[in-house]
Amino acid sequence: MSEEVKAPKKEKIPRQKMPEQPANERRRNFEEVPYGYTPELAMKEAERCIQCKDPRCKQGCPVEIDIPGFIKHIKEGEFEAAIRNLWEKNSLPAVCGRVCPQEVQCEGLCILGKKDEPVAIGNLERFAADYQREHGKQILPPKADPTGKKVAVVGAGPAGLTVAGDLLLKGHDVHIFEALHGPGGVLLYGIPEFRLPKAIVFQECNFLERMGATIEVNAVIGRSETVDELLERFDAVFLGVGAGLPVFLKIPGEHYIGVYSANEYLTRSNLMKAYEFPVYDTPIVKGKSVATFGGGNVAMDCARTALRLGADHSYIIYRRSMAELPARTAEVHHAEEEGVEFLLLNNPTRFLGDDATGRLTGVEVLKMELGEPDASGRRRPVPIKGSEYTVEIDTAVIAIGSGSNPLLTKSTPGLALNKWGYIVADPKTGKTMKPRVWAGGDIVTGSATVILAMGAGRLASNSIHDYLTYGW
Amino acid sequence: MFEIVERQEMAQGTIISNWIKAPKIAAKAKPGQFVILRANEKGERIPLTMADTDPAKGLINIIYMVVGKSTALFKTLQVGQGYIDVIGPLGQPTHLEKVGKVICVGGGTGIAVLHPITRGLKQIGNFVYSVIGARSKDLLILEDKMKAASDEMMICTDDGTYGHKGFVTDKLKETLEKDKDIKLAVCIGPVPMMKFCCKVTKEFGVKTLVSLNPIMVDGTGMCGCCRVKVEGKMQFACVDGPEFEGHEVDWDELDLRLRSYMVEEKVSYDQFKECHGGGKCSCCS
Missing domain, CATH: 2.40.30.10 (Translation factors)
Structure with missing residues (x-):
């Protein structure tokens, strides 16, 4: 082909960065880190999408959002059309735009990523949802005619909210039961304000209520009512109660004052707003030297919360190296920028404390080196003999994962549980061994991500809808 | 609401x-x-x-x-x-069982928790001794209700303004010495009281139930704040308890953990006392 007939080359638009709070300011406040796109930035970023005929990004999305579709609307400035498009597949877009690991899902598969940076799909999703919330009209997606069928959703976290959103659209009656005093599950008690403002969680739940859902808080199913009792009143029951059991290190000294499970530390700070003590009544130990044990996203949340609560030192103590850290790269990056100190290849052996006051004073750690790969494929950390040393700390947060909370499962005969106590459910449909009961999210898979729980919710809602409609 | x-x-x-x-x-x-x-x-x-x-x-x-x-x-x-x-x-609800003779010991507001258990134990046919105590006569609660739920009731006050002058442990010990058929003790009150009651009942080899009140957040087993050491193992009072076999409880650890927020509790209470109604504290702003 000759030079003359070639179309003029379009100027390449670089991936648009979201403006964010400078690290040295945000490390001391709880306000959200990125400010979000302006409409101009969003439209410019949307222009980068080449609208693939067979979009790979969509295959990476557990809830199958029509990604090129909503991006096209943003490109053309049709923001209401963009949110309507998102709502068809996702009732929590403001949440997903913020907390999904896009780099291993949609954006990880974006064709532009092969040579350049992928389209900022998460940022655009967030923009569409935020724009609707802040500037849009009070609109709702169209609902199917009422079916007269009633579904109980146990747990108002990502899985349960997705099931609720889907089934409402299909015309079913949905009643959500939540054990805590506010809906949102991990979105409310777990993920910090600076990553996911609670006002947004509140609005997303409020959106479901406007769609017709009933949300009953303070309802501890398993105690206040059993699943069998729910089955008398409802046509189907979905269990999305989360993992919800703290795991401790099982080393001496975990009773000292200042040792927290990640669940407790985050619940105090996020759900109970202890960072605003004494305006809010719930206190939290505001440590000057805080160690978080673990290397996942929850550990990063804890370490960054500690800084915002006023810590001079916030350590991540992890037994493997940086390469094995399970947290998202973006989260690790944010934590590093804010001054979190990483003590890698270190394993705690015991907590030290003042036995007169009961307060934590330090932790003894053992240095490790990497050996052969283990079952997980990651190189196994091996202790270096005699390398123990003490890190002086006044607060410790244990963020090494969670187990299955037996409160509901033990009170529900007929559910099959695996050896770790998680509910056995069909991975394609969420059906449990108990008739008319579905389950999904962390109580089936063990601790995972918000979007995987939402994906499980989607599969379960499809199956519940089939059952309610056709009887299977 | x-x-x-x-x-x-x-x-x-x-x-x-x-x-x-x-x-x-x-x-x-x-x-x-x-x-x-x-x-x-x-x-x-x-x-x-x-x-x-x-x-x-x-x-x-x-x-x-x-x-x-x-x-x-x-x-x-x-x-x-x-x-x-x-x-x-x-x-967990109290495991109410007919064992024959029981003794129920309560101090302060612990008597309020003890009362339904005492009543339950009597209703299923146990002979119930009860010992209730307070610092002073004016501070004693639920005397009539406890009396109705017991076969024999003893009262103790620290200052001797009512009943026996002394601690509930005195009457507990006296009763256990007098009646060797007592099979179960239920002791509910402040941590030091429960701790010393357990010392007494242990001497007599009498199984003892206590109800613990550690600091909690969610109350559904999610946060682990209420962890207590029982038989050397970590237990969560909110889902495994609140009642435990008293002889196995690590009382000193519980006592220390109850003081986790002493400083913050004072800050909060002082602010409340100063400004309640003034629009500055959480109750009125």
């Missing part, structure tokens, strides 16, 4: 009784179980063991001592007002 339908001040206003409208909880609650209450949007989640229930009327009864900001805030709530959240029933 969970409305207060009846309110009574006891022990010179230091202890408050509330009957609260909570039909779902009242229908399910059993002796030994607790609820978590929150006064308002900014409030703490406070666990309190139910003192009684009236399922027919849909009511639950809580009895608490005013010890800090949150309970002082609870005290301001009048009939017709109420709690923003009441969650329950939580925890």
Whole structure:
């Protein structure tokens, strides 16, 4: 082909960065880190999408959002059309735009990523949802005619909210039961304000209520009512109660004052707003030297919360190296920028404390080196003999994962549980061994991500809808 | 809102009784179980063991001592007002069993928790001794109710203004010496009282139930704040308890952990006392 007939080359638009709070300011406040796109930035970023005929990004999305579709609307400035498009597949877009690991899902598969940076799909999703919330009209997606069928959703976290959103659209009656005093599950008690403002969680739940859902808080199913009792009143029951059991290190000294499970530390700070003590009544130990044990996203949340609560030192103590850290790269990056100190290849052996006051004073750690790969494929950390040393700390947060909370499962005969106590459910449909009961999210898979729980919710809602409609 | 339908001040206003409208909880609650209450949007989640229930009327009864900001805030709530959240029933119910002779020992507001258990033990045919105590006559609660639930009741006050002058442990020991057929003791009250009661009953080899009140947040086994060491193992009072075999409880650890927020509790209470009604604290702003 000759030079003359070639179309003029379009100027390449670089991936648009979201403006964010400078690290040295945000490390001391709880306000959200990125400010979000302006409409101009969003439209410019949307222009980068080449609208693939067979979009790979969509295959990476557990809830199958029509990604090129909503991006096209943003490109053309049709923001209401963009949110309507998102709502068809996702009732929590403001949440997903913020907390999904896009780099291993949609954006990880974006064709532009092969040579350049992928389209900022998460940022655009967030923009569409935020724009609707802040500037849009009070609109709702169209609902199917009422079916007269009633579904109980146990747990108002990502899985349960997705099931609720889907089934409402299909015309079913949905009643959500939540054990805590506010809906949102991990979105409310777990993920910090600076990553996911609670006002947004509140609005997303409020959106479901406007769609017709009933949300009953303070309802501890398993105690206040059993699943069998729910089955008398409802046509189907979905269990999305989360993992919800703290795991401790099982080393001496975990009773000292200042040792927290990640669940407790985050619940105090996020759900109970202890960072605003004494305006809010719930206190939290505001440590000057805080160690978080673990290397996942929850550990990063804890370490960054500690800084915002006023810590001079916030350590991540992890037994493997940086390469094995399970947290998202973006989260690790944010934590590093804010001054979190990483003590890698270190394993705690015991907590030290003042036995007169009961307060934590330090932790003894053992240095490790990497050996052969283990079952997980990651190189196994091996202790270096005699390398123990003490890190002086006044607060410790244990963020090494969670187990299955037996409160509901033990009170529900007929559910099959695996050896770790998680509910056995069909991975394609969420059906449990108990008739008319579905389950999904962390109580089936063990601790995972918000979007995987939402994906499980989607599969379960499809199956519940089939059952309610056709009887299977 | 969970409305207060009846309110009574006891022990010179230091202890408050509330009957609260909570039909779902009242229908399910059993002796030994607790609820978590929150006064308002900014409030703490406070666990309190139910003192009684009236399922027919849909009511639950809580009895608490005013010890800090949150309970002082609870005290301001009048009939017709109420709690923003009441969650329950939580925890394991008391395992009520006919064993023959039992002794129920209660101190302070622990008597409120002890009463339904005592009544339950008597209803299923046990012979019930009870020992209740307080610092002084004016601070003793539920004397009549405990009397009705017991076959033989003893009263102790620290200052001797009523009944035996001394601690409940004196009467506990005396009774165990006198009657060797006692098979079970239930001791509920402040940590030092339960700890010393357990020392006494251990000497006599009498199985002892206690009800623990560690600091909690969610009350459903999610946060691990209420962890206590029992038989050397970590247990969560909110889901494994609140009742445990008293001889196996690590009392010193519990006592220390109860002091986790002493400094913060004082800050909060002082601020409340200074500005309640002034628009600065969480109750009125």
